[in-house]
Amino acid sequence: QVQLQESGPGLVKPSQTLSLTCSxxxxxxxxxxxxxxxxxxxxxxxxxxxxxxxxxGDTIYNPSLKSRVTISVDTSKNQFSLKLTSVTAADTxxxxxxxxxxxxxxxxxNWGQGTLVTVSS
Amino acid sequence: xxxxxxxxxxxxxxxxxxxxxxxGRRSNIGNNYVSWYQQVPGTVPKLLMYENNKRPxxxxxxxxxxxxxxxxxxxxxxxxxxxxxxxYCGTWDGSLSAVVFGGGxxxxxx
Numbered sequence: 001q002v003q004l005q006e007s008g009p010g011l012v013k014p015s016q017t018l019s020l021t022c023s024x025x026x027x028x029x030x031x032x033x034x035x036x037x038x039x040x041x042x043x044x045x046x047x048x049x050x051x052x053x054x055x056x057g058d059t060i061y062n063p064s065l066k067s068r069v070t071i072s073v074d075t076s077k078n079q080f081s082l083k084l085t086s087v088t089a090a091d092t093x094x095x096x097x098x099x100x101x102x103x104x105x106x107x108x109x110n111w112g113q114g115t116l117v118t119v120s121s
Numbered sequence: 122x123x124x125x126x127x128x129x130x131x132x133x134x135x136x137x138x139x140x141x142x143x144x145g146r147r148s149n150i151g152n153n154y155v156s157w158y159q160q161v162p163g164t165v166p167k168l169l170m171y172e173n174n175k176r177p178x179x180x181x182x183x184x185x186x187x188x189x190x191x192x193x194x195x196x197x198x199x200x201x202x203x204x205x206x207x208x209y210c211g212t213w214d215g216s217l218s219a220v221v222f223g224g225g226x227x228x229x230x231x
Contacts, residue, residue, distance in 0.1 A: 037220070046123060047158070047166065047209055049220040062219050096165065105154035106213045106220055107171040114165055 002027040002034070004097045004112035012091075012119050018084040022097030022112060029075050030055050035100040036080045037108060038071060040093040048093075052100050053080055087119045124149060125210055127223035133200050134231045141195040143210030143223050153213045155193040157186060160225075161206040169208070170195060197228075205230045 008020035022036070029036065038050040051061035053071045061069045065084070073080040084091060094116050098108040126144045133139040143155065157170040168177050170186040173193065185196045193210055210223040 046225045047211070047222045049211075049222065052220075060218055063217055100220070101171070105156070105172045107154075107156035107168060107211070108158070108166075108220075109168045109171070109177065111165045111167070 002099050002110045004099065004110060006095060006097050006112045006115040008115060008117070010116055010118060012087055012117060013121050014088055014119055015086055018082070018087050018091060018095075018117055018119070020082045020095055020097075020115065020117070022080050022082075024078045024080070024099075029073060029078050029080065033099075033102060035102055035106075036071075036073065037098050037100040038082045039096045039098055039108070039111075040091075041096070041114075042090075042093040050082065050084075050095075054102075089119050091117070092119045093117060123224040124214060124217070124221035125212070125223035127208075127210060127226045129224070130227045130229065132229040132231055135200055135202060137200050138196065138198045139200055139228060141197075141208050141210075141226050141228075143193040143195070145191050145193075145212065145214075145221075147191060148216035149191075149212050149214040149221055150188065150193055151191040152215055155186070155188050155210055155212045157193075157195045158209045158211065159206045160209065161203075166209065200230055202230050204228060 035052040037052040070083040094114040097112045099110040154172045158166040159169045160166040173188040174186040207225045214221045
C-alpha cells in the first residue's frame, strides 16, 4: 500500500509562497495507477481539492486556486510538491497529499498524515 | 459554498440505521462515480466507499452506498459509537475539471 508523508514549513508569512513536499513510499510515482493530489482543510471546515499531477507532468488545478498554484513532480526522489503563492490568512489549513486513483473514477485512497500550515506575520 | 450538498448533521442511536445524502448536478454526480470519506475528529480522512457502492478492503458491510441521477447516498446500519465522524462525498466535476466535495455531514451517535 502506498504511503505518503507531507513536509514543509508550518508557518508562512502573508504574501509569501507556501511550499510543501510529499514523499511517497511503498510504490512508485511512475506506477501509472495514480494521479498525485493535494487537498486542504481549514480548521473546522470541509475538504478542498487543490489539484493533481501525473508523472508526465500533466497538471489540473482547482479553478479557484489556479492562478496561485503549481504542483510539480520529482520521480527520481519519488516526491511531488505544492507551491501556493501570495498566501493570506485564508490559506491557513491542514494540507494533505493523497493518491488519486486513475481510471473510470476518481477517488483518493491513500492520504498523508497532513501538515498544518499557518499564515501569519 | 461546496459544489456538492450535504446536510450538516445527522444523529441516531447505537444499533440504528443512518442515511447520508449528497446532491449535485449532471456535470458531477450525474456523470461520474461518487466516493465517500470518513473523518474521525482529529484524524486523516479515510476512503469509505468508491465507485458509488464499492467498499475498500477492511470496510465492514454495515456501510453501503448508492447513486441515482444527481444524488448519492451512504447508509450505515448497526450504528456504533466509533462511527461518530464527519462524512464527505466526493466526485469529479466535468464542467469544473476538478475533484469536488460536499461540505460534510457530522454524525452523532446518541
